[in-house]
Amino acid sequence: MTKYKLEYVWLDGYTPVPNLRGKTQIKEFDEFPTLEQLPLWGFDGSSTKQAEGRSSDCVLKPVRIVPDVERKNGAVVLCEVMMPDGVTPHPSNMRATILDDEGAWFGFEQEYFFFKDGRPLGFPENGYPAPQGPYYTGVGYSKVGSIARQIVEEHLEICLAAGLNHEGINAEVAKGQWEFQIFGKGSKRAADEIWLARYFLERLTEKYGIDIEYHCKPLGDTDWNGSGMHANFSTTYLREVGGKEYFEKLMAAFEAARADHIAVYGPDNHMRLTGKHETQSIHTFSYGVADRGASIRVPHSFVRNDYRGYLEDRRPNSQGDPYQIASQILKTISTVPTSAEATETVAA
Template sequence: MTKYKLEYIWLDGYKPTPNLRGKTTIKEFEIYPTLEQLPLWGFDGSSTLQAEGHSSDCVLKPVAMYPDAARKNGILVLCEVMMPDGVTPHPTNTRATILDDEGAWFGFEQEYFFYKNGRPLGFPDSGYPAPQGPYYTGVGYKHVGDIARQIVEEHLDLCLAAGINHEGINAEVAKGQWEFQVFGKGSRTAADQMWMARYLMLRLTEKYGIDIEFHCKPLGDTDWNGSGMHCNFSTAYMREVGGKEYFEAMMKAFEANLDDHIAVYGPDNHMRLTGKHETAPWNKFSYGIADRGASIRVPHSFVNNGYKGYLEDRRPNSQGDPYQIASQVLKTISSVPTSKSAAAA
């Protein structure tokens, strides 16, 4: 029998942005366990804003598992939060209500800042460094410092070892700002992996004495970029059939549902989506070919391929809940008739 370190990970009840939580249990198994072998486990919901003190029990239900390369015999266990009966999803459980589609592909571009002593990594003790420009995809100490690349490379290795479909990294526009990308087939799978990648980054930076700042505009109303989580998406119909008429109908649906999208695309988006720094205003919808300032960027490949392929929604921000983002995107797309459904009607 082997003792496995199971790190149960869940989202708490804080608003507008939940925090990741985790605690470890040790269980013995003859061989590497399956998801079905992992037990339910309780926790004190009154300490995570998910229950009252007089009735504090909440239940963790394992829903996905990943190898944990940072621990010998370690397993990362992603959980949904359930009510005490272990069956009813807790009101904070956004994963349980996601509109899931295995044929929907999502690629999330997670931007964030490294912070040290309350300031972005590499910023002087007061004031600002040289204006942004050379930091994006930069190389060299004066552009990226002496520790950031070490962290992002280690994070990349941890994600790949966990089976997370991490697709790349780069230094971003502001000093101390970086990005990683996660791609998944199936909306729930993609969102699961993004949350797990965030957890691995947060846990990793503990040993470096560095914080991760996910706020979408941490430097406020200054001439420094905010952080997004651009959402690249496609459905089987978009990839295989598509067409200009369908695309235009889809864009009309996105425009009609602007408020619903902004509501779940991350808090404080009005601070980031100002029309500056290659962002569309939060209260206006637009789309354009290769237009980084549009709400939805349409790749040249999409148009050249007969309006088939993927699109990029540039409005979700770095604090957004990928479960809610993916679900809202699919909800809007599903309202658009396809040629087959239109014919049937």
Template sequence: MTKFKLEYIWLDGYEPVPNLRGKTQIKEFEAFPTLEQLPMWGFDGSSTKQAEGGSSDCMLKPIRHFPDPARTNGVLVLCEVMMPDGVTPHVSNKRATILDDEGAWFGFEQEYFFYKNGRPLGFPAEGYPAPQGPYYCGVGASNVGPVARQIVEEHLDLCLAAGINHEGINSEVAKGQWEFQIFGKGSKKAADEMWMARYLLQRLCEKYDIDIEYHCKPLGDTDWNGSGMHCNFSTEHMRSVGGKAYFEALMAAFEKNLDAHIAVYGPDNHMRLTGKHETAPWNKFSYGVADRGASIRVPHSFVKNGYKGYLEDRRPNSQGNPYEIASQVLKTIASVEAADEQSAAA
């Protein structure tokens, strides 16, 4: 028998953006445990804004698990928060109620800033560094600094070793700003792995005494880019059937549901979606081929392939909850695809 370190990880009840939480228990198993072998576990919900002090019990239900490459015999256990009965999802448990479809593919592009001493990594103690321009996909100490690349490379290795479908990294437009990409087949799978990648990044940065700043516009109303979490998406229908009429109906549905999308695309998006810095205004919907300033960017390949393939919604921001983002995208697509399939059958 081997003693395994089980790190139970969950989302707390803070609003508008939940925090990641984690605690460890030790259990013996003959081999790396299966998900079914991992027990439910309680925690004090009054300390995470998920219960009152007089009745503070909440339960953690394991729903995905991964090897923890940073620990000997470590297991990363992603959990849903349940009520004390262990059956009823807690109101903060967004994962339990979202739409899911294994045929829906999602790719999230997570942008963020490294922060040190209250400023983006690489910023001088006073004022600002040289203007944006050389930092995007940059190389060299003056552009990316001596520490950031070391962190993102370690994070990439941790994610791959854990079995997370991490697809790439790059430095971003602003000084101290970076991005990683996560892809998953199924909305829950993609969102699960985004949360786990966030957890691993934040935990890794502890040893460097560096924080991750997810706010979508941490530098406020300045000439510095904010941070997004662009959502690339497709469904089986979009990949295999598509068509111009379907695409136009889909864009009309996205425009009609603009407010519903913005409501779950991350807080303070009005600060980021200003029409500047490669963004569309938050209160106007637009789409365009290869247009980085549109709400939805349409790849050239999508049009050339007969309006089939994937699309990129550029409005979700870096603080967004990928469970809610994916679910809202699927809700909008579902109404259009149902009508398209009925029309084809008629």
């Protein structure tokens, strides 16, 4: 028997942006445990804004387990928060209630800033560094500094070892800003992987004395870029059938649901979606081929392939909850009948 260090990780009750929490228990297993072998576990919800002190018990329900190479015999266990009965989802548990579809594929582009001493990594104590331009995909000390790439590379290795579908990294437009990409099939799985990747990144920076800043516009009303979490999405129908008529109806549905999307695409998005810096205004919906200033960017490949493939929603921001983002995209898509559904309706 081997003693395994199981780090139970969950989202707390803070709003509008939940925090990651984690605590470790030790359990013996013959080999790396399966999800079914993991017990429920309690915690003090009064310390995480998920319960009151007079009735503070909350329950963690494991939903995903991945290896943790940073600890010998370690594992990270992603959990949903349940009420004391262990069956009823807690009101803060977004994962339990979102719309899911294994045929819906999501690719999230998570941008963020490294912060140290209250400013982006690499910024001088007073004022600003040289203007944006050379930092995006930059190479060399003057572009990315001496430590950021080391953290990013370590994070990449940890995620790959954990079996996450990590698809890439790059330095972003502003100094001290970086991005990683995660892909998943099914809204729950894709969002799980973003939250696990965020956990590994935040924990990794502890040993470097550097913070992760997810705020979508940490430098305020300046000419420096904000941070997004662009959501690339497709469904089985969109990949295999599609068509211009269906696409135009889909875009009309997205325009009609603009406010619903903005409501869950992350707080303070009005600071980022200004119509500048490759964004569309928060008050407007638009789409365009290869247009990074549109709400929805339509890839050239999508049009060439008879309007089949994936689309990119550029409005979600870096603080957004991927569970809610993916669910809202699926809700809007579900309002548009496919040709097969339309045929069935007429026949009925």
